[in-house]
Amino acid sequence: MGVRFVCVLLLITGLMLQTLHAEEYWDDEDDAFFAEIEAEYAAAPSHYVADPFEPFNRGMFVVNDRLYFWVLKPAATGWQKVTPSPVRTGIRNFFRNIGAPVRVTNQLLQGKGKAAAAETGKFFVNSIWGIFGLIDASQQLPSLQVPPEDLGQTLGKWGIGNGFYLVLPFFGPTTLRDGVGQVGDFFLHPTTYASGDARGWTAVKATDTINATSFRLGDYEAIKDASLDPYIAVRNGYIQMRMQAIRQ
Amino acid sequence: MQNLLKIFGVLICLIIFPLAASADMGPLETIKVRINDAIALLKDPAYKDADPALAEKQHQELFEHVKGIFDFRTVSMLATGRNWRRFSTEQQNEFADLFAKLLANTYIEKVQDNFRNEEVVFDDETIISEGRAEVSTRVLLSNMEVPVIYRLRNIRNQWRIYDVQIEGISLVQNYRSQFEDFLFRREPAELIDVMKQRIDRLEKDRIQRRKEGRPADTDAEDMLRIL
Incomplete structure (x- = not known):
């Protein structure tokens, strides 16, 4: 009798453990969960963006893809090899710091007085103690860390929609609204005036881009490898990212 | 006989106990434990040598770990x-496995190659509904923070990421846009085939x-040589 009892106990334990470890669960539970999420997605602002120029955009996507692999990536890889990391970080900080007028203006346009004051304070801290912005000295001051704003976000905050999706050669994904914003921000950016002519501006922009890319080599590759249709993945990612930026 | 039963009872308790303990863990605690385990695996000195077989073994071990944290069926x-x-049911199961593999193949290797003792801060948890929660974390990179938010589902008393x-x-929403576009014109079986090939x-x-000991970004290396 004892042996039989142990056998039964073993069997029950085995079954219990099996169900505990099983990957499958009831489908009606799935249905309820599914319905809950679907309702949430339906209630949230849509990530849909009109794309009337899709064939053109896809063409530009391929152009930018080639530009990345043939020009930007080799340049950024070379730059990474010959330049010590603190120098690259310094350059990145410098470019970030000098963009402060764009952020402050847009924070003011969005009525975020406190953020504008914090951003201005950050600019002075970094420019003075951080040696012209080469060091992000403000990092120690959490009260000065505010989300960056640009004109595209300002327009979004004012209720202007994306319009349509657009992929520009060199500049990458944008929308009608954000593209207009980028043009506006261009006139607020100190480098526009400091760099002199168009060639100067291009050189400055190229330095900024190559340097910034040297920190995120491999990111684009991973996204591209992991997606079924990189064009759609990037389009959706861009819209989601911008919506989040506008909410902040 | 009594003794045997007692021993057996203790054994059962020992087996069940860790499961019971994990059942009591809240969403934040679960994420914290699991991510710290993954970081420990990445830091493990046993995998320090640049040996392709070792790197592959670490990759597989990380993949097994990730499969325990995520619920790829829900994803x-x-x-x-x-x-x-x-x-179909078989297709659903196959698809979930493939999706797990696709993500693992691209992101695990990237993490393996780029992990530089980054720290993860676990900020807070929000219970959305009975079976759903959100955990906010930040990954501290050398000079910036990346906010990462996990959404979890409670499945059989265990919180799993979806x-x-x-x-x-x-x-999920990024893939949704891609799969929607694909499945609008084509069949699930075709999607499974495409995933398999990839x-x-x-x-x-x-x-x-x-095997060749090349770094992940070979395209750039080749271009540099040509230039």
Whole structure:
């Protein structure tokens, strides 16, 4: 009798453990969960963006893809090899710091007085103690860390929609609204005036881009490898990212 | 006989206890434990040598770990949306496995190659509904923070991740846009085939690359040589 009892106990334990470890669960539970999420997605602002120029955009996507692999990536890889990391970080900080007028203006346009004051304070801290912005000295001051704003976000905050999706050669994904914003921000950016002519501006922009890319080599590759249709993945990612930026 | 039963009882308790303990863990605690385990695995000195076989072993171990944290069935169900019902049960299971592999093949290797003792801060948890929660974390990189939000589902008393949101981009919703576009014109079976081919290619590339000891960004290296 004892042996039989142990056998039964073993069997029950085995079954219990099996169900505990099983990957499958009831489908009606799935249905309820599914319905809950679907309702949430339906209630949230849509990530849909009109794309009337899709064939053109896809063409530009391929152009930018080639530009990345043939020009930007080799340049950024070379730059990474010959330049010590603190120098690259310094350059990145410098470019970030000098963009402060764009952020402050847009924070003011969005009525975020406190953020504008914090951003201005950050600019002075970094420019003075951080040696012209080469060091992000403000990092120690959490009260000065505010989300960056640009004109595209300002327009979004004012209720202007994306319009349509657009992929520009060199500049990458944008929308009608954000593209207009980028043009506006261009006139607020100190480098526009400091760099002199168009060639100067291009050189400055190229330095900024190559340097910034040297920190995120491999990111684009991973996204591209992991997606079924990189064009759609990037389009959706861009819209989601911008919506989040506008909410902040 | 009594003794045997007693020993047996203790054994059962020992086996059940860790499961019971994990059942009591809240969403934040679960994420914290699991991510710290993964970081420990990445830091493990046993994998320090640049040996392709070792790197592959670490990759597999990380993959097993990730499979325990995520619930890829739910991820797949949400990423395919209303099209999920067009998949047969076998197709659903196959798809969930493939989706796990696709993500693992691209992101695990990237983490393996780029991990530089980054720290993860676990900020807070929000219970959305009975079976759903959100955990906010930040990854501290050398000179910036990346906010990562995990969404979890309670399955059999265990919190498992069903979506990750990085800088406002939801993984599930990103794939949803791609799968929706694909399944609008084509069949689930075709999607499964395409995923299989992609995973095959990525796996072959990875193993080949490791064998030759090349870094992940070979395209750039080749271009540099040409230039």
